[in-house]
Amino acid sequence: MLKCQKCGKTYEKFRMLCECGGLLDVLVGFRESFESLLNEKYLDVRRYLNFLPINENFLPKLILPITPTVEKEIENVKVLFKLEYLMPSGSFKDRGSYVTIAKLKEEGIKEISLDSSGNAAISFALFGKAEGIKVHVFIPERTSEGKKRVLKLLGAEVHEIKGLRMDVHWKAREFKGAFYISHWYNPYFLEGTKIAAYEIFEQVGEVDYVLVPTGSGTLFLGLYKGFKELNNFGKVKMPKLIAVQAEGYESLCKRSKRKSKLAEGIAIPEPPRKEQMLKALKETKGFCISVGDREIDKAISDLISMGFLVEPTSAVVFAAFKKLLERDEFEKDSKVLLPLTGSSLKVI
Amino acid sequence: MLKCQKCGKTYEKFRMLCECGGLLDVLVGFRESFESLLNEKYLDVRRYLNFLPINENFLPKLILPITPTVEKEIENVKVLFKLEYLMPSGSFKDRGSYVTIAKLKEEGIKEISLDSSGNAAISFALFGKAEGIKVHVFIPERTSEGKKRVLKLLGAEVHEIKGLRMDVHWKAREFKGAFYISHWYNPYFLEGTKIAAYEIFEQVGEVDYVLVPTGSGTLFLGLYKGFKELNNFGKVKMPKLIAVQAEGYESLCKRSKRKSKLAEGIAIPEPPRKEQMLKALKETKGFCISVGDREIDKAISDLISMGFLVEPTSAVVFAAFKKLLERDEFEKDSKVLLPLTGSSLKVI
Incomplete structure (x- = not known):
């Protein structure tokens, strides 16, 4: 469940912001012990599945390692x-993408947009590619060539924006036809x-x-x-x-x-x-x-x-x-x- | 212990080949059960330390993940x-480097040479850099620019060799003053x-x-x-x-x-x-x-x-x-x- 930081309104469905414009937090309450929730048979991210607000039936296929x-x-x-x-x-952004993609799959969302200086874009592009989710990425024009190449290789629709990081942000938010998924707001990313x-x-x-x-x-x-x-x-x-x-x-x-x-x-x-x-x-x-x-x-x-x-x-x-x-x-x-x-x- | 595949001679010290020119294998005999050797407290390569012929006091500082x-x-x-x-x-070559570097540290070897088409060289260069071991890498001239840049960044002495892969190999073997560590022979790599x-x-x-x-x-x-x-x-x-x-x-x-x-x-x-x-x-x-x-x-x-x-x-x-x-x-x-x-x- 999502809860607004400002007005306290709660939501069951995935959204970026409250109707009032407030930021949302994921509410997770654990009634069991750490030990009973830990899934020791896994040696990867799934070890911690019970601490996450996601449904096992919609996990991304790509699995994250436990980083040393x-x-x-x-x-x-x-x-x-x-x-x-x-x-x-x-990059660590894959952690946020992993949970976000699980929610997108659960809700049947097939097209997303986001703004990023690079790493979040590459991460969502990769997971999107693997799951058949179309990803529009808005990046600053000055983003390094290596990152741009990787994005295109991953089949993302790349929108290069002139100007400051905040201009990129507004362009992505104004874009129509896709679910806006910025990690700046996205409560599931955290x-x-x-x-x-x-x-x-x-x-x-x-x-x-x-x-x-x-x-x-x-x-x-x-x-x-x-x-x-x-x-x-x-x-x-x-x-x-x-x-x-x-x-x-x-x-x-x-x-x-x-x-x-x-x-x-x-x-x-x-x-x-x-x-x-x-x-x-x-x-x-x-x-x-x-x-x-x-x-x-x-x-x-x-x-x-x-x-x-x-x-x-x-x-x-x-x-x-x-x-x-x-x-x-x-x-x-x-x-x-x-x-x-x-x-x-x-x-x- | 190392044992020659050809003449059966055994060695305690790290070497690439037997005096007779034969290939060497590491002999590891386990008397205990899998379960008692597995080190479950670790969620990285150290989980399997007891299956490896290396001394815990000489482990490389860089730790390998368990790959998903x-x-x-x-x-x-x-x-x-x-x-x-x-x-x-x-690349997976880090697995071989990890064990090899542990042996090099144990024996106090400070300068090595190897031939590689790229990944093994990058791996040894990285581990060498982290451990203060000087690494001479012999690579084919046609190796991709990205790999060459990474090698130089890692402070390896890069020897680019014209010709076939086998020419690179012979140049590395002939090089004096460093311990030749090719993964082609190196029994610890396996x-x-x-x-x-x-x-x-x-x-x-x-x-x-x-x-x-x-x-x-x-x-x-x-x-x-x-x-x-x-x-x-x-x-x-x-x-x-x-x-x-x-x-x-x-x-x-x-x-x-x-x-x-x-x-x-x-x-x-x-x-x-x-x-x-x-x-x-x-x-x-x-x-x-x-x-x-x-x-x-x-x-x-x-x-x-x-x-x-x-x-x-x-x-x-x-x-x-x-x-x-x-x-x-x-x-x-x-x-x-x-x-x-x-x-x-x-x-x-």
Whole structure:
């Protein structure tokens, strides 16, 4: 069931926004224990099916792996890199697509439109192709050529839009004839991304800090929700969430004058779920931190040296981690989770 | 322990070939049960550590996922696609690198050389970079630009060689000052690839047929070994192994005059482990089948339509599957495993 954040109205059917314009949340209440819901026979995303509001008869055919978590000791801090880039389309967005596609199938929706700076578009295009769902993607004209090629290969109808990211957004919303599915609003998308928290819990137990690349907040709010559910199960304390943003596109901390060119995946100045994110930061005693291109560039090299082939946007979390390490932000032996969100293979 | 296939001499230390020139096999004898060896607390490659001849103190830092297996019913046959392309470097070769790197670390070897048509080179370059092991890669000059870029990014010393694949091979073997680690000989590589069979067993149980892209035979022989071990544990019957080769490069069936240009990953006319592969085919009542570029091209489109972003070499198994389906080779409801070996993200 969906519930409006603003007026409280509830919906059974899939929709992006409430009639009043408010954002929707998925309500999931668990009456059973974590252990009884966990489906241990599966070694992939289906292990967590009982925590998801989807019907087993409409699962996407493409199955998501459980992404590995690599532990590294850096200056007395246990850094946990979660390899979200090892997803079928090369980014964590597949988690959101997986759940969304299941809902679309359940409701018989066959044509969708969305705006994306790239990864969400590739993910939906891939799942759409596999399920016979027609996908219209609206992307900024400046999107890298590699991503555009992949989209066309996947049979998506690509609409390249001149102008800012927000112009792309409005063009997609105005488009008629398809169900608009933007991950900026889509409440089911967060159900998909929350599963990363379940995996982390099974892999390493409790964590102290979670640094998340944060633009529209799909991973940030998904991880918040996942940890919150685990907390309700009595499994973990809430980690401190740290939203990592790019210079010039900060929505949760002070906007810089200089604009990042590298972190295209989070160059979203006005995310619709901003208030929800601020609340999550406050509740977990977290904060927002911003990084610039010089720091991102250095972080990319660092990550490659460790064997992680990730795209620039993914590197913001390591850039932020180093900044916070210098500030002595982390207690000795604390566990710091850094999800690595997107593969570099498609863009280099 | 390593044992020579030819003279029977055994070795404790890591080496590529016996003094007599014979090929080496890793001898692993399990005294315990499958269940007691399986390390269920892990949801990644470490789940199968006890089946591997490596020391836990020398594990590579980069961790491999358990790759999902996607089941599809095609004309009354249960086709099982194993998504081997979701590995950190984009191909199944990471399985072999993982075990090999563990052995190199154990023996303190810091500089290696290898010849590869691309994927093995990228895999070793990635793991080498992460572990501080210097990697010299010898590749054919015609290797795709995407792969070359990735190699350089990973800090490998790239030696581009004009001529045939065999010329590349000899140049790498002649190179002095580094430990030659070719997956063509390397017995530990097969220990890594065998783990795919363990995963399949946990994911879907027994299978009837296994179609494998077969050049040097690293995946073919690894899967053979894995299923053999599972068979010895009393867990599965031996599946029928079907080696899929590319036109013009057949080593296990009749050589075609026409030469495939698409299947660069298996364009290996004289694999050193040829006899061993023929034995495995005979033992499992399997056979070799060859496919050409037109069939491969069609199979790539088919796979993309199903949501699998794989490179041309990977598509040979689906091309072969369709050929065999037409020939009515598979009994109703039989389970046919098709490992999808390499990602297309780096080459499109």
